[in-house]
Amino acid sequence: MSQPRTGWEPEIDADGDGLSIAVIGAGAVGITAAHDLATTGATVTVYEKGTVGSGSSGRAAGVLYDAFATDIDAQIGARTQERVRSLSGVDPFTFTDCPYVMVAHKNDTTRCEALAEGVERMRVHGRDVSCIEPATLGSQFPLKTDDIGVAAVSRNAGWTTPQTYVDAVAKRAVNRGVKLKTETTASIADAEDTTTIIANGERTTYDRVIIAAGAHTKQLLGAVGITIAMKPYRVQALTSTVPYNGPMCYDATTGVYFRPHPTGMLAGDGTELVETDPDQWERDADTWFIDSVTDAVKQRAAYDITVDRAWAGLCTATPDENPLCGELRDGLYVATGWQGHGFMRAAGMGEAIAKDVLGEPSIEPFDPTRFTGEESFEITEGMAVE
Ligand SMILES: Cc1cc2nc3c(=O)[nH]c(=O)nc-3n(C[C@H](O)[C@H](O)[C@H](O)COP(=O)(O)OP(=O)(O)OC[C@H]3O[C@@H](n4cnc5c(N)ncnc54)[C@H](O)[C@@H]3O)c2cc1C
Structure with missing residues (x-):
């Protein structure tokens, strides 16, 4: 097996030797945490009700950047970039460097101001992101810029096929001794016994349990x-067969993002x-989504979408748009609520959860x-620049 460069290895001082830990969910977050815990000597078992990556991780768009405006997100985003770059080339995972452009339309003054302010805050956190004159943007990238009021470019960014990350990390986790139980639905025994897991009719008690069930x-x-303050909601994506060699781009006014992809x-x-009920939702994309994304991409990149595949998946929202990540009850940890940014933080968050x-x-x-779970709140879009 090819070896990743050093930046991939978890930076954890603690010793997990002698601890038994269960992780429920083999998505990008759960499998990374399991891998990292195993490197400390802990005995780790992962329960996955489907196959590795069969939840949201395998449906994600694979956009990764570290352009976050808060301290902790910027740190986690940067650490994720470091880890995925080091892992790139480890079968079957590759990470492709690609700048991430953010734009807001001239007539959308609220988002123009919010984007400019956001960029300043990202820069305070040392992120390699800067505003750029729309005309300069147009001279550097194949994007239409006449209607752009504010534009910014984040350079520490790139894309991948998310399933390949989960597969590569799962392989490494198993090599490091993680017991990976796929096609195995797990549940918690009861509210008083939250470190006992029931799976296949068997009860097993662990020292710690992480619920990373998306x-x-x-x-x-x-x-x-x-109860936890989290709501699943549906988002959609498509791939197109026409070649595209531009940057990754997020149009804050239309809410649409796009990136290069092996098919185009x-x-x-x-x-x-x-x-959305996590067991009952439409897996295929809606026609209105295909129509609106087609218009938005034509307007921004003069690109005509020819749909190859179009699908939906679930994201998870919280009242303050920040994850729920940490100890919820004695020995019971939770990791969810990524607000559409779970994959691009998974390598950093998995390590942070392990710590x-x-x-x-x-x-x-x-x-x-910080929440009781009884809060009523509206779902907001994770990428939104407001
Ligand atoms: C269309 C789309 C595009 C996206 N694009 C991006 C993007 O470009 N960048 C980004 O950062 N994020 C993106 N996201 C969000 C990203 O997919 C998620 O934030 C991330 O994958 C969450 O990872 P996770 O490990 O927490 O959850 P998941 O990947 O959902 O993993 C949870 C796992 O738990 C398993 N499970 C659930 N219940 C049980 C049980 N009882 N027993 C055993 N196993 C169980 C599930 O089968 C699943 O495999 C996108 C999401 C979608 C849907």
């Missing part, structure tokens, strides 16, 4: 009467701001107990 996390906890282009948005579980806290702002 859109199912609320339901899984709710089954034993534990991948584009997405189609966000539905309503809570947290071993008593090395670094993600206090994401403490899941």
